[in-house]
Structure formats: structure tokens, C-alpha cells
Amino acid sequence: MDELFFQLTFFFYLAASAGFIMHLVSMRKGVDRIATWILTAGFCIHTVGIILRWVSEGHAPMVSFHDTFSFLAWAIALAFLLFQAGHNVKALGAFVSPVITVMMVAGLMHPRQVMPLPPALKSYWLPIHASICLISYALLTIAFCIAIMYLVQEHQIKNKRLGAISRRLPSLQTLDIMSERCLKIGFPLLTLGIITGSVWAESAWGSYWSWDPKETWSLITWLLYAALLHQRLTVGWRGRKSAYMTIIGYITLLFTFIGVTYLLPGSHSYAL
């Protein structure tokens, strides 16, 4: 049953991506609104799917890669929809919705069977820690998309190319402000995610911090984003530098999220 929901969600996200990209290319009015509705519909179906999965698995569906990617896609969609409702940054959908779709594909590529949960992970900390982390990832994903848009727009303006591409993107300052907003919410959540994780580690493994590769890389990611935010708030870093840092931070984040599990297995690894 929840498999059907997952597939339906996937097709809705795919259609929404197509819609947003079509809008970006044609700039026809109303197309973006339709795409937003499709995405919203996909998001609702996704929500039901996740609840069904939770019920059938008996624990929060944030353990296997399949479920985690799915939850991350859900969180990005949620963050994007809330963000758009407040700001309506033009063209953002065309950048974010493909990422959502890619997350769904990544979910599809991993086996969906439910593995028995190791006893150490059976805790109410699982949904708290995992969902906080994944929601912070979602916000940082949007910050990453905005950083890419910023670099494209800034490249156009610096090189005095003001044609089709530049016209389709928001102004530099708008992008910069939006990026900062994402970071300002995403970073505290990431911090909270790490704290809840270590509290949970203490109760499960008896130690707050054991320098497991996942933990180490989380710390690296956290430090990068902390440096970025610090520079932004104290010296007023912004623009290109900040956009590059956002992208570097996000790549590190992806490595922490995916790479570590594959390459540096430790006690944190997901059930693959």
C-alpha cells in the first residue's frame, strides 16, 4: 500500500519539476502556480505514505536509506512550500523540485524491505533526532539551490550578459537575503540535531561522543556552516563568497549523509 503512495508521490514530484522547468523556459504566467499545486498534491500524498509506512514498520521511517531519502524529499518539499508561501522567489521551484525528485530516485534505488531495528536504536530519540537532522538538511538544500542561482545571476551581471538567463532569475540581493534566512533556520536545527544525537548516543551507547566517522563528519559540516554564518553576521560576508561556502558546506553535508555510510562504515551506518 505505502509503495503505491511512494510511486504516486514520485510521479507528482516529477510532474511538478517538469512544470517548474517549463515555466522557467517559457515564462508563461500561471504555469508556476499549476506546478506548485502539483507539488502540494504530491506532498500531501507523500505525507499519507510516510504515515502508512510508520504504522507498517512500527518505528519512524528514518532508518533505511530508502526511507531516509523519502523523508528528506518530503522535508524539502515542506520547506519549499512554506518558503514560497512567504516569499515567492521566482524560479526557485525550477531548482528545488528537481532536487526533490532526485532524492526520490535515490530512495527508489535502495531496497524498501523493512529490516528489524537493532535494539540500540529502539528509542523515542529516533524520530526526534532523525527528523530534526533531515529538516535541517532540507533547509540547507534550499540554501544550496539559492546559492547556485546566485552564482549564475552574479556571473551574468558581472559579465554584462542580461539576456534570457538573467531575466529569469531574482535579483542578487533577494537571493542573498533568502539564502541567509535558510541558513539562519537550518543551522540551529543542524546544531540541535547533533545535540539530540549525542544525548541519544549517551543513552544508547553510554557515551556522548565517540568520534565515529558520522559524528566526525557532522562536526566538520557543522563547523563549515558555523564559520559561514559567523562571517556573514560579523564581517558582513555575502554574495559570491558566501554562495561558494554554502555550496561547499552542502557537499560536505551530502558526504556526511551518504558518503560516510558507504565509505567509512561505523556504528551509525544506515541499514542499506
Place this chain on the structure above:
Amino acid sequence: MPSDINRTEILLLGTNHNTAPVEIREKLALRETDPPAVKLFQELPACQEIIFLSTCNRVEIILGTVRPDDAREQVIAAWARHTGLDKTLLQDNIYIYSGEKAVKHVFRVAASLDSMVVGEPQILGQLKDAYRTASEMDCSGPILNKLMHKAFSTAKKIRTETKIASQAVSISYAAVELAKKIFGDLRGKSALMIGAGEMAELAAQHLKTSGIERLVVANRTLERALDLAKSLDGEAVSLEELEDVLIDVDIVISSTGAPGLVVKKDQVKRIMRPRRHRLLFFIDIAVPRDIDPKINSIDNVYLFDIDELKEVVEENKAERQKEALKAERMVEAELIKFKSWMQSLDIVPIIRQLQQKAEMVRQQELRRTLKNLKGLDDREKACIEKLSQSLMNKMLHDPIIFLKKGAHDSHRDEVLSMVCRIFGLNGAGRAISLENYRSGKNADVKTCRSKQAG
């Protein structure tokens, strides 16, 4: 066609930047006449409806008249008289359109397709003003009311559905557009003007209307800076204070006549830290350049010089030309609609006359018959009444269909006069008596005013 079918024709006499030099256009504009120009022409016997539009690039006299030939002669004569221009000279400098061509011209003017800068937005407002003046002076009428409303709605449609006016085609506007690309919203931003030049002043004014909060003027001579600051409602500083001001402002427009650079790269590099790396946009419209071109390589600093701005403008112009083709097609479509409305004007009164005549005959005959048939009860009377009605309707059905179809026929005039002759109608459908015409006109003006208000 019988002369008794009096149809209002639309006639247009005008001049624009293509047909007349500015000295003649100035005279033809009749800007400071008393009474206003529109009133002068309305007094002419052959002009029933009139709108007079004059802008710096064009003068248009739009007429609704039942005697187009007379109206043309009278208007030219009056125009020559009031401007003091020779009649033949005047005729050489104007164009005259009638009927469909006149309508098309009005649509194109309203949509800014006939403008010197295609797509410039002012013309629609100017046409609206001209129409309002004409309405207030009781000069417009039902035909021109409809024409104007169609022209306005077509222009609006073109504006929203094509990108004809979406890009800046003047240097000063292009500068503002660029600023918006960088800052998004200009409200609350501040600008610095270095040096005084017409173009810089214009750009500063555009920035102000776009919401710039603070304007600083810097000049070699503080006196001149003070003058300019006063006229632009800004603050004046001397060139020595430049670096301090640069820390605070967001946009810099430079247009001094200085032979060397006024703003150097190290200067800007130095101020980036105190200004907390906020975006800084330089517009250099001076020749030779005021601002070190290398500034563009500093992070968060953007520089456009005059040539680059010109390039932007050229690209935008090319884009507009493409959009203008789309707009022309939309004008053609609206033109067809308007034409069929005009034509229906001829048909409707004839149909009404036909129906009235038939109804009159029916009533007459019915009365006579009922007088001769005594002792009928109500039901029987009703039957006879019904019989007469259906006879009439059935008989009229085909001629009315024929008329309606005929409206779009190429032999329309013949069709109409033929019908009139067959049924013995006087055909003066459009010859609304002048009294009716004027009073009807007032009603129309009122409705369109309320429409405009809404």
C-alpha cells in the same frame, strides 16, 4: 447607396515625428488656445464627435462625422487658420485616414506601436487625458467612446500579453533596471551622483521614483552640487568627502567632465570592509570614464559604463521589435471586432424600423378586423391576435436573417438600401437627429466615466 442612410464615419487627421519636423508639430499642437483646441474643432458643422490629442511627438484629430469629406475640408481650414500655417504646407505635413485605417491607427497609437520609442508607456495616458478632456467638453460621442474604450483595452491587453514594454530602452531607464536586477527593491536604498549631467540627472530622477530614499550629490564645485541637490531633493557633498559617502550608498552614478579617473580601485577596495561588503553598483556615464573599469572585478561591486548600458538598450530594442510583431497581430484581431460592431450599427436601426413598421401595420389591421367582427369572446380575440403576430414574425424572419448576414457582405451598402427600398423604409437609421445625438452622447459619457473610475 441612398444619401439618406447617414452613417457616422471615423476620420483621422494627424501628424507625428515621421511626417513633420518639430517646428511644425509644435504649431499644430495648438497647446495654449482658448478655448481648448478640441472645442475649436467641435464648432465645425460637419464634426459631430471629436477628440484632440497632442503630445510632443504627435498631434491627432479623431473625428466622428456623417459627412467625412466636408469634415476633412473644414478641419484643415480651421487648423490652418488657428495655427497660422499655410494650408498646403499643413496638408504636406499631415496624414489623413478614414474608416478602418483610422481605427487601426488609433489602436496602434494607443498601444504605442506608432511611437518613436516603440512600447513607451506615456502615450496611453496622454490619449486617456485627451479623451477625458473631450468628454468633459461634451465633444466625444457614442462612436468615439466605443473607439476609445476598444483602443484602451487593446493597448492594455498588448501591454500585459506581450513584452513590448517590459524592457528599458533609454540609458537612464536601463540604469534603473540594472539596479533592480542587483537590489531587487530600491526602496530604502541610497544613491550618489558624482558630477552633473543631463543623463545622470534623469537617471537620478528615475531612481527617486523607484523608491530611492536618499540622494547625495557630489561635485567639484560645492555650489553646483548644492543647486542640484536642491532641485533633486538630496544632500550635497564636496568631492573630498567622496570616500566617506561611498561607505553608505548603494548606487553611484558618475558623469563628471573630469579627464582622469574619479573613483579608483583601491578606494573601493578599502571601503568594502567598512560597508560590510554590501553590494555596490556603479554606473559610469561619463566620457572619458570616471570610474576605474577594474572595479568590476571586486567582489560585490558591479560596474556598467556608458557603452555597456548602450548595448543593453540595443538588445532591449531588438527584443521590443520582435514583440511589436505580436502586438500588430493583436491589433488586427481587435480591428475586425470593431469593424463588425460599426457595421452592426447600420443594421440594427434598419431591423428595428422593419419591425416597427410591421408592428404598426399589424396593429392597424388588427384593430380594423376586430371592429368588424362583433361578438367574439376573449379567447377568440386572443387567437386572432396570436395569428397576426405569428404571421408577422414568420414573414420578417427571413429578411432579418438576410440583413444580419448582409452586414458582413462586401455588397453591404447595396443590400441595406435594397432592403430599405423593398420595405419602403426611410433608411435614416443612423441619422439620429442632432438633439438625440447630443443627449445620447451625454449618457454615454457618464457611463464611460464611471467605467474609468472603476
